[in-house]
Amino acid sequence: MNVKVMTSHFGALEIDDDRIIEMPDGMIGFMERRFILLSSDNNGCFFWFQSVDNPALAFVVTDPTAFVPGYEVTLTPDEYEKLKLDPESAEIILLAVTNIHHDSTSNITINLQGPVVVNPIKMVAKQIVLENGKYGIRHPLFTAPAPEPSLMKKEGERPVVSPQKITALCSNL
Amino acid sequence: MLVLTRKVGEELYIGDRICIKVMEISGGKVRLGIDAPTSLRIYREEVLAKVKSENRFAAEWELTDFQRVVDHLPKNSGE
Numbered sequence: 001m002n003v004k005v006m007t008s009h010f011g012a013l014e015i016d017d018d019r020i021i022e023m024p025d026g027m028i029g030f031m032e033r034r035f036i037l038l039s040s041d042n043n044g045c046f047f048w049f050q051s052v053d054n055p056a057l058a059f060v061v062t063d064p065t066a067f068v069p070g071y072e073v074t075l076t077p078d079e080y081e082k083l084k085l086d087p088e089s090a091e092i093i094l095l096a097v098t099n100i101h102h103d104s105t106s107n108i109t110i111n112l113q114g115p116v117v118v119n120p121i122k123m124v125a126k127q128i129v130l131e132n133g134k135y136g137i138r139h140p141l142f143t144a145p146a147p148e149p150s151l152m153k154k155e156g157e158r159p160v161v162s163p164q165k166i167t168a169l170c171s172n173l
Numbered sequence: 174m175l176v177l178t179r180k181v182g183e184e185l186y187i188g189d190r191i192c193i194k195v196m197e198i199s200g201g202k203v204r205l206g207i208d209a210p211t212s213l214r215i216y217r218e219e220v221l222a223k224v225k226s227e228n229r230f231a232a233e234w235e236l237t238d239f240q241r242v243v244d245h246l247p248k249n250s251g252e
Binding site: 009027028029030042043044046048057058059060076077078079097098099100108111113114127128129130131137138 | 211212213214215216217220221223224225226227228229230231232234236238239242243244
């Protein structure tokens with residue numbers, strides 16, 4: 001069944017309700033409990049993680065494993081339960097929250113210390129906090145290009161990733 | 174808040190399965206040893222606070238910035 005989702009960035013969207021991801025604990029520091037992933041052909045490896053209930057709340061997320069080889073998250077039994085994961089065949093998708101820094105660097109960073117873990121079967125997600133000292137909260141991806149179009153294209157610094165697993169959960173923009 | 178006093182080497186139980194031991198006190202710092210079930214995730218308060226503030230910051234993406242970033246990504250970067 002289609003539901004209408006209001007978004008600040010993209011206006012009103014018709015979304016299939018089986019694409020809604022429940023977050024019983026929300027994103028850390030936020031109250032919102034339901035999200036959708038939005039993709040478009042031009043967005044490469046980046047997705048919008050949009051609140052269903054608050055048009056103004058949207059994060060940019062990406063697949064951390066595409067940028068950080070060997071990145072992994074060990075879940076506790078409580079988290080398995082919360083995510084309704086089958087411990088025998090626990091397929092999960094990891095999303096890293098992305099930031100753009102409006103300082104002199106324009107760096108794009110991802111938060112490896114607070115990944116969002118998604119159970120793609122049950123469409124449940126939880127943001128977890130890792131305290132292992134291994135991963136940073138602002139892991140640099142690359143420097144954003146300057147606002148002037150057609151300038152600053154740097155070959156060789158582009159991420160090449162295969163975000164199909166996340167795309168499968170997305171609604172198209 | 175329950176407040177208890179412990180000396181170095183002394184322990185404290187929370188329920189049957191969580192034990193906190195004062196390992197060392199020096200220079201205004203307390204080193205704690207924690208024995209707890211692996212089902213509990215333990216983290217310092219400031220790590221949680223950092224994730225929270227990083228989330229708040231991350232919720233402020235402008236569409237124009239996003240467009241600027243993805244316009245410089247390769248098309249069809251997946252296979």
